[in-house]
Amino acid sequence: MNALHIKKGSTKHSAYNLRPQFSDKQETHTLAVIVDNEPGVLARVIGLFAGRGYNIESLTVAEVDHTGKLSRITIVTRGTPQVIEQIKAQLGRIIPVHEVHDLTVEGPSVERELALLKVAADGDKRVESLRLADIFRANVVDSTLSSFVFEITGTPEKIDAFADLMRPLGLVEMARTGVAALARGSA
Missing domain, CATH: 3.30.70.260 (ACT domain)
Incomplete structure (x- = not known):
């Protein structure tokens, strides 16, 4: 603020357009x-x-x-x-x-990520984790009497949602590959 307590660039009637032209949006x-x-x-x-x-x-x-x-x-x-x-x-x-x-500005693209999630559960939580895996189309790649390892492929948001649902069921460990992406179309 300056001595007149007017916020810099706060009016479009000022002699100079002091408003920044840059976006500060992440x-x-x-x-x-x-x-x-x-x-x-x-x-x-x-x-x-x-x-x-x-x-x-x-x-x-x-x-x-x-x-x-x-x-x-x-x-x-x-x-x-x-x-x-x-x-x-x-x-x-x-x-x-x-x-x-x-790829974000050049047009539509396809983004996918692979994740492995280890869930240690028994009883109803074990059944619920299998039901959720089926809904998310996650594959069981390893199974013991006390745990599962699920493999899931999809957008980062899908993997986040799956992990959030598995946490209360006994999510022990997770490994993610990171995003692989390609632009859509022939170019």
């Missing part, structure tokens, strides 16, 4: 980065995020072209639109990076 974006499959590339990409204080919510990496020795890094990150643009620009400047795609 958005989640999925970035697909095609890089050379060589030692140290992942460390450089991650170093870019760590050095600037950006958070990575999900990270998956795999070789996608054996002959061309290319890997695909799928990163889910969160930030303001300006921060996301800055991340994309800085990723594009790293030498072994070939392409950077923001």
Whole structure:
């Protein structure tokens, strides 16, 4: 506030438009980065995020072209639109990076994640966990007299919902792969 107690940019009748043009709304974006499959590339990409204080919510990496020795890094990150643009620009400047795609803004995409959940339950909780697994189309990949290991594939939100329902039934441990994503359509 200034000496007149008028909030900066609070009126559209001021001589100068002092309202910021930047959005401070946090958005989640999925970035697909095609890089050379060589030692140290992942460390450089991650170093870019760590050095600037950006958070990575999900990270998956795999070789996608054996002959061309290319890997695909799928990163889910969160930030303001300006921060996301800055991340994309800085990723594009790293030498072994070939392409950077923001799947969130480039059009419709398909995102999936795999999770394994261990649930230790007996009696009615055991039956209820099997019923919920059936509803969520989760597979039982291991079973003992006291526990199950479920495999579930879907959107991160689906996996979160399944885990939330399994917690009171005896969720002991969970492992998640991170998001794998592709743009829809022929392009």
